[in-house]
Amino acid sequence: MREDAPVDEPVVEPALLVELVTLAEEAARAAGALICDGRPTQVEVAGTKSSPVDVVTAMDLAAETLLRDRLLRARPHDGVLGEEQGWLPGTSGVTWVLDPIDGTVNYLYGLANYAVLVAAVIGPIDAAPDPARWTVLAACVHAPGDGRTYTATLGGGAWRDGRRLAVTVPPSLEQCLVGTGFGYRSEVREAQGRVLAGLVPKVRDIRRMGSAGLDLCTLAEGGLDLYYERGLNPWDLAAGSLIAQEAGARVSGLRGNRAGVTMTVAGTPPRAAELIEVLERADADMAL
Numbered sequence: 001m002r003e004d005a006p007v008d009e010p011v012v013e014p015a016l017l018v019e020l021v022t023l024a025e026e027a028a029r030a031a032g033a034l035i036c037d038g039r040p041t042q043v044e045v046a047g048t049k050s051s052p053v054d055v056v057t058a059m060d061l062a063a064e065t066l067l068r069d070r071l072l073r074a075r076p077h078d079g080v081l082g083e084e085q086g087w088l089p090g091t092s093g094v095t096w097v098l099d100p101i102d103g104t105v106n107y108l109y110g111l112a113n114y115a116v117l118v119a120a121v122i123g124p125i126d127a128a129p130d131p132a133r134w135t136v137l138a139a140c141v142h143a144p145g146d147g148r149t150y151t152a153t154l155g156g157g158a159w160r161d162g163r164r165l166a167v168t169v170p171p172s173l174e175q176c177l178v179g180t181g182f183g184y185r186s187e188v189r190e191a192q193g194r195v196l197a198g199l200v201p202k203v204r205d206i207r208r209m210g211s212a213g214l215d216l217c218t219l220a221e222g223g224l225d226l227y228y229e230r231g232l233n234p235w236d237l238a239a240g241s242l243i244a245q246e247a248g249a250r251v252s253g254l255r256g257n258r259a260g261v262t263m264t265v266a267g268t269p270p271r272a273a274e275l276i277e278v279l280e281r282a283d284a285d286m287a288l
């Protein structure tokens with residue numbers, strides 16, 4: 001049960017949810033085939049963004065173009081927000097939120113932990129989709145490198161390759177395996193490292209796997225007990241947040257806020273509340 005579900009959560013026609021998740025999976029699989037089967041032996045960096053290690057590859061760009069073409073050919077009045085090509089407003093009320101390769105550095109290094117993230121959200125259409133104001137209706141996270149495909153619809157549960165998912169409930173914070181990630185700017189990473197140093201003695205162990213979308217899916221299937229990260233973009237967060245929520249996780253920010261760029265915390269409610277308390281005491285949402 002989602003603790004941060006808005007009291008006015010919309011009632012959505014089941015037929016629309018089925019249409020959206022089916023289209024999301026079809027598009028994610030097509031983009032996954034492109035980036036995996038077409039991966040060159042030596043992936044070239046096409047450019048950088050927030051820092052010299054925040055890279056974008058030609059495949060990021062090609063995969064997002066494929067996703068947009070597929071989705072808008074099927075639903076031409078929808079909006080789209082993508083990591084590489086930005087926001088295209090729509091008129092239908094549905095906006096697709098896309099990360100063509102989540103875990104770009106893993107993809108660059110030939111590591112399998114990367115995924116295509118596709119989510120359909122509703123919310124105000126006068127501005128780009130905002131985690132503070134959206135409702136995620138349908139999601140697909142597809143990891144072509146190892147074949148994992150996760151899906152969810154609002155109220156319809158979370159699934160991996162046809163198997164229903166549920167989060168774990170460890171007896172204490174000390175027994176929790178915690179996933180996290182770090183920003184691309186060194187001054188941000190320094191502040192995040194201080195928060196991490198305070199957390200390590202309080203939990204079972206830490207995992208940093210390089211893809212927020214797959215971290216949230218791994219939590220949904222019990223491979224992590226908790227996850228937190230400061231600095232997630234909407235496209236990192238949208239798909240995995242629904243899959244985690246539908247598996248029984250609480251997904252939120254700190255200090256009563258919703259999940260978003262300031263902080264995202266996910267996990268079974270009692271343990272998530274304990275992690276939130278630790279992060280609030282550490283002012284983890286105040287780090288650069």
Ligand code: LIP
Nearest residue numbers: 101102103104181182210211212
């Ligand atoms: C990645 C996120 C991850 C974060 C990485 C990076 P990208 O997204 O999914 O959680 O820790 O630094 O931002 O850049 O691979 O799409």
